Amino acid sequence: MQAVSQKMETPEKGSFWLPNAFFFALIHLGALLGGIYLSPPSTLCKQTIILTILCWQLPCFGITIGYHRLWSHKAFRAVKPVRFVLAIFGTMAFQGSIKWWVLRHRLHHRFTDDPVHDPYAATRGLFFSHMGWIFRKPTYTKLPLIEKDDLDRDPIVRFQHKYYVPLALFTGLVLPTMIAATWGDAMGGYIWGGLVGRVLVWHCTFLVNSLAHWEGLQPYTDEITARGNLIMAMLTCGEGNHNFHAFPHDFRAGPNILDWDPSKWIITMLYRLGLATGLRKAHPEDIKAAQAWILSHHHEPFPASANDEAETDSAESTDEVVLAKWSLNELNKQAKQRGCLLVIDGFVVDASSYVGDHPGGSVFLRRYAVPKEGARTSEEWRKATWAFQGGMNVHSRIAKRRMMSMRVAELME
């Protein structure tokens, strides 16, 4: 839990979000009373049962494929009609607009488990990470650091954000009622398709933030609380294979054929139909290295601090490599010729071929890169170490390993 050991700040509670809490309680109460009134579900007509399952599962996929893998992590690209459908399904989930959701999720990945900066840090308890966090409105001080230009550029995201409340009420409650009215069961459509469906979608998604950070296996990383669990994966359209957290830009929640991940199967199908492109995958060697580390270190105590760990990894991976020593002049010369040079921890890292692969996007790599006009024209590149070591993102062991594999020289000033 490196994030926790690095920070000594106490989390800001934030003001109570009364309208949200009231709405949340009201939907639960309606679902409970309505569910009792129209029970048991076996007495419902077949169409209403199918409608309920669709009104539960389609929004879940809208969240996992759309909100999560497409918009939060840019794990693939999709044609406009697919983005539109995913946005509508996601809207039905009653989890806020794409923009609202994605910004918080990006914070969660950057500062996973950090009680201050992770909006739903599992380290603050099971209830908090499941739903406690949505009742408060703290100021997320790191939120302005999160990339949002891609969201602002997407007209579907802008439209959905602007009209979110009426769109959500219509798609989540009115639409199931209207559809079921066509076979004479408007009440069944409202209660089961609408209210009960919303409660099911909520808690299935919330499980990813709570139980999937609590119970299960850790085949890829033990640095964070995220875990993998088959039952959870089945309840969450695949997201319960949550230990793959370390590779958020991958369109899969698990690289193995046996990993239960219907979201991955649907994205693959969209790709085959020509409706999705640019499916991103983590480097197989990074996945293997992550698994190998877990297997070989599983009985060792976790490194006392992120620095200890970086030093250990550094010693392991750079032992045999003798790096050139560059002066500031040489750095300037090389920066002109290469795509993206960063100076991290006194070492020059050539990230030119990695810019497109960076899970956090290319914008931040470029922001802290040595300027082509020369290192003296800006001081921003000197903040790269701060940004890499937790300022902008708490990087995983495997990200540190990849960064160190791209070192090309030591900077001598």
Ligand SMILES: [Zn+2]
């Ligand atoms: Zn997570």
Ligand SMILES: [Zn+2]
């Ligand atoms: Zn994610």
